[in-house]
Amino acid sequence: MTINSNFNSNLKNTELKKYFVNLNSKIDFKRGFGSDNHAPIHPDILSAINLVNQGHFPSYGNDPWTEHAKLIFKNLFGNHTESSFVFNGTAANVLSLKTSVQSYHAVLCSDISHLYWDECGAPEFIAGCKLLTVKTIDGKIDPNYLEESWLRRGDQHYSQIQMISITQPTEVGTVYSIDELKTIIDWAKSKNILVHMDGARIANAAFTLNTSLKSFTTDLDVDLLSFGGSKNGFLLGESVIFLNPTLFKNFQYIRKQGLQLPSKSRFIAAQFLAYFHNDLYLSIAQHSCLLAKKLEELLMINNLTDYYQIQYSVQSNAVFLKIPKDLVKNIRQEFFFYVWNEKDFTCRLMMNWDTQESDLLSFIEILKRQIKI
Ligand SMILES: Cc1ncc(COP(=O)(O)O)c(C=O)c1O
Numbered sequence: 420m421t422i423n424s425n426f427n428s429n430l431k432n433t434e435l436k437k438y439f440v441n442l443n444s445k446i447d448f449k450r451g452f453g454s455d456n457h458a459p460i461h462p463d464i465l466s467a468i469n470l471v472n473q474g475h476f477p478s479y480g481n482d483p484w485t486e487h488a489k490l491i492f493k494n495l496f497g498n499h500t501e502s503s504f505v506f507n508g509t510a511a512n513v514l515s516l517k518t519s520v521q522s523y524h525a526v527l528c529s530d531i532s533h534l535y536w537d538e539c540g541a542p543e544f545i546a547g548c549k550l551l552t553v554k555t556i557d558g559k560i561d562p563n564y565l566e567e568s569w570l571r572r573g574d575q576h577y578s579q580i581q582m583i584s585i586t587q588p589t590e591v592g593t594v595y596s597i598d599e600l601k602t603i604i605d606w607a608k609s610k611n612i613l614v615h616m617d618g619a620r621i622a623n624a625a626f627t628l629n630t631s632l633k634s635f636t637t638d639l640d641v642d643l644l645s646f647g648g649s650k651n652g653f654l655l656g657e658s659v660i661f662l663n664p665t666l667f668k669n670f671q672y673i674r675k676q677g678l679q680l681p682s683k684s685r686f687i688a689a690q691f692l693a694y695f696h697n698d699l700y701l702s703i704a705q706h707s708c709l710l711a712k713k714l715e716e717l718l719m720i721n722n723l724t725d726y727y728q729i730q731y732s733v734q735s736n737a738v739f740l741k742i743p744k745d746l747v748k749n750i751r752q753e754f755f756f757y758v759w760n761e762k763d764f765t766c767r768l769m770m771n772w773d774t775q776e777s778d779l780l781s782f783i784e785i786l787k788r789q790i791k792i
Contacts, residue, residue: 451755461652511645558589592737
């Protein structure tokens with residue numbers, strides 16, 4: 420048998436290109452504020468994937484780019500810290516919990532947290548613990564309710580709190596100040612429980628606080644951090660950062676058993692390398708946060724806030740707008756977004772690296788048209 424080794428990738432590429440040109444011509448490429456997951460991959464990040472797409476290298480994290488990315492995380496968060504890639508934000512959160520909880524433990528989280536509402540019970544199913552919620556103000560855990568949640572310590576009938584999870588920025592786009600974080604973390608440490616931070620959009624918090632990532636994580640004694648990539652211009656990929664390295668001990672097994680060990684780790688590493696190169700992470704954060712501020716400003720200067728009310732202070736890349744129920748459908752048809760609260764029709768408008776000022780202007784015109792001003 421003769422083996423045909425004349426693999427002509429160029430010919431295949433032109434055929435593939437033609438196929439996509441044809442397919443894409445039938446797709447309606449609408450813009451919107453649906454999610455920072457809806458945006459394409461940032462070109463520098465996509466190009467980094469291409470730049471490591473050569474040669475054969477060991478998989479499962481044993482490649483030079485993964486090693487390099489791990490060093491960068493150490494530079495950012497402290498030499499004593501460890502890091503480990505996973506595929507998505509839910510996994511970063513749930514496996515962070517899994518490092519430290521037993522089935523009789525509980526994790527405190529905010530009453531609007533992604534962990535509690537949007538992970539399909541994965542924390543309970545995979546980490547195997549109970550979640551207990553704490554009341555929030557402006558999306559942030561209200562420290563006045565922490566002590567109230569500290570119930571029945573040592574009581575064999577009650578789940579024992581082992582950790583608190585804080586989302587920074589919050590699910591409604593607000594950002595905890597360093598003092599606000601300190602109050603919650605000091606309380607947690609006084610109770611001898613661990614602190615996890617859900618940082619799916621953590622770069623935005625660093626931009627808004629105008630400070631280093633380390634200053635509101637390592638320096639405040641956070642133990643575990645879910646460091647987000649997907650919502651910040653990546654194809655996919657997040658990193659669990661072990662600011663408390665003792666928790667890293669068995670993570671390689673927890674990650675594999677949790678189905679989150681990326682075989683082709685170098686392609687996740689390449690994205691992080693591009694993200695940190697020349698502080699791209701801060702440029703992306705700055706762009707998306709400033710556009711959210713700009714949208715807020717445009718709503719105000721166009722006198723639209725009597726009709727469309729801004730629900731939370733705009734501190735990162737999100738604007739939460741209460742839109743009259745009967746207008747939501749029409750507006751959404753022209754410019755997509757998600758309804759966040761189906762009771763009062765608060766809608767979530769997300770900016771990202773590729774949002775343009777022209778998107779904001781088009782959206783403002785749509786809003787005006789709906790109320791005929
Ligand atoms: C605050 C927060 N944490 C975690 C996640 C989970 O990310 P993923 O969808 O990648 O699992 C999300 C996703 O929307 C999020 O908004």
